[in-house]
Amino acid sequence: LPQVHRLRSVDNLFVVVQEFKDYQFKDTKEEALKDLEDLVKKLPWTEPLKVWELNNSLKKKKTKRKKQNLQDAASKEKLNEDGEEERTDQKDGSEQAQGCTQNTAGTDPAGEDAEAAQGEVPRQGDDDDEDNEQGDAPGESHGGAGAEAKAGDGRKGEGDGSVLKFRVTCNRAGDKHSFTSNDAARDFGGAVQEHFQWKADMTNFDVEVLLNIHNNEVVVGIALTEESLHRRNITHFGPTTLRSTLAYGMLRLCDPQPTDIIIDPMCGTGAIPIEGATEWPSCYHIAGDNNPQAVKRAANNMSSLLKKNENKEGTSSGIPLDIIQWDICNLPLRTGSVDIIVTDMPFGKRIGSKKKNWDLYPACLTEMGRICRPGTGRAVLLTQDKKCFAKALSRMGHIWRKGQTVWVNVGGLHAAVYLLKRT
Template identity: 60%
Template sequence: MSSQGDGPSEPGPDTVEPSSSSSSCPDGDATSTDIITVTVGATVPTGFEHTAAEEVKEKIGVDARISKDRGRIYFPITTDKLFQVHLLRSVDNLFVVVEEFNHYQFKESKEETLLELQQLASKLPWTNALEVWRLNRTLKKKKGYRKGGNGTKLKPNSGATDAIVDETEQQEPPQEAPAAESHAKAEGTPDTESSMQDSEEAAPEVKPIKFRVTCNRAGDKHSFSSNEAARDFGGAVQEFFQWKADMTKFDIEVLLNIHNEEVVIGIALTEESLHRRNISHFGPTTLRSTLCYGMLRLCKPEASDIILDPMCGTGAIPLEGAIEFNSSFYIAGDNYDMAVNRTVNNICHIQKRRADKGRASGLPIDTVRWDICNLPVRTSSVDIIITDMPFGKRMGSKKGNWDLYPSCLREMARVCRPGSGKAVLLTQDKKCFSKALSRMGGLWRKLHTVWVNVGGLHAGVYLLKRTGAVFGQTPEDVYESRGAVNTQGDKKDDEELS
């Protein structure tokens, strides 16, 4: 992408030139009253594509299409409803589609293919996508930084802005705040230092647009690499628009998504993944907030439900639930002091953020330190249990899970309401979990499994239903009460059989 034209290129097609001109003033307010319809793409946690499509239908009222490339959905949106896409809880990143090719015929040789990608840049219908990108910048309250150090901060011009960033904005790094704040103050004080303000507002108009191209490629039949595609396509985009390439402090990120024969060109609408929205104190196994949302929707929380996370870690699951499904009450607990402290700090972070906005800061959540195998919770008092169980890699061990999982499932069955209670459990240790679940067959029944990608690991989200059996009167209770010696022996037998 570092290639650059030797001189000014000829103007592009008439359909592209207006958008190129309007996008060169990214700080300006939107003046267009025309409503256009575009396709927006979203990356979502792998395995929860259908959940994301359901949320889009529920909140925006349109049907979403699930991509062949796992982890992506596409849906139409009109520019007057653009702010609604930032309210989605199940999506990681958003982008507006410039063009989509379902069956792109790549050339056999690498040179021909890369040349074709270069020629493609000047033929794409950029107009609507660039208009949406410009409107998107005026709708969002900027964080004041990018990954890589972009310090451009823009003033919001819409009443919907506060709603958009209510639960999604991140804490700004203190080292970059002064420059961003000074810019915002200059725009917010029209009665003082007007001449300085005029000069500052005029400056962005002469600054060149900075951009980068990011290529995401999947498939084994391509003659080129992702870097080569991004470099050559990016060079053509640079020559066509006369933008300046910058890998870190960019204004526009052009996306080149290639999945086998499917090619999608888009422009990013988010600067960093929305999955980091709730967490300020991270742990070694902190779950993505978007994955937490998918797990919560799987169990369908209802008003007044008591929801328990017995191994809460940093509190990502109960925090997401307390914010999005706030008619339920959440109890978060862990047996590690550090995990409990992180959860408390994350709750305080959300409460402070709400208080700073003048909103009610209370959350329906409480935090406890406890032993997962001996919970200080009344029998049959919990409606839903939802947790991320230790995989035996960064936390715990595979060997320890053979004792931990059956004990956990038994104690969860004790506190969960018979007949109506549910559990949503995430684990990558599938063999151990299956054996533990088979031992607890009289207490739990598996309804559904969603296979997800967690940090590159193939894991399962298991939806369980509590049977109507009364705890203490099932063969599972007798089996477990025989003691740890027999449990260890059974574990060894299982290992030999496997």
């Protein structure tokens, strides 16, 4: 289970209770919702809940270790302060003794100082919750029904008589349903409460039950992560911050090798180069952007990561990443000096425009082709402006050869990741 949590390209983790590939919903709203309520009693909850309990115990151990590290660091700092006070007191006492007596031997009173261990309380990185991505699936809703619970399945743990709190999150997609996601979450949640005698709580919950409905496909699960894993390295968000999970997938697509030079010429908040420097530390990463505000955000994110690593390991070894301001169409790099280019190109929506992309994309592809190593160089480029990109690429056959296309959802937008090989 800890290894599952270390997966880098997964946004959220949950254990599947049961999956229905072709669920036949009833025609009327009342019948369909009643059917979902009845489904709760038929589901095999036992094993998934055991996985949830194991996952919960691992999280508690991790939290306990973090608290212990903080306490150790705090006690070391206190020891250090006490040691400084002790040395000061001894020094003052020695000076007073010298002032009140004749120094016949010509020597000062001797005293041994106990050296205190140096310690520093770990500092938390800036926590900026401003995430402008539209990451939630359409039709997401939370639901449940509250009531006093009895002992048994609803207990939090040994010796703890309090009742588990829960919520149901419904993600629904498709236009053939007679009910809304809110209807499904409410009625399914009510049945879950009645079945387990848990208590509903939409914000401070222990268990999150997931009800995912996509046309006729239904998946019931239990969440194992409290927040999306895509936020792991980013504390300073911009208008188009890329998910760290997608950044990892793009980097992996180009198969970085030790000593490769990897650049992101339009880095924004630095999600791609920071993920790259973290996961591929044997490569050298360079990030740049023409917007000074974006460069500042990227630098702040790198600084937050360094503080996080220092708090975790006790020492900071740095990361192989440089961030600078530059012009994408006139990069200050030698011809053929770069092994890999990975970047999120402007979609022409929040930044730039579709009209400007018709000039920008050909210029970018030309300059990237200049700095990329012929024969072995490759580029992984993300864009939602697929028509403009295809047109620009069609004129670059002498520089770039298209290898693979991966379709992705970026904030509800249907985008594409292109793997290009340098000719």
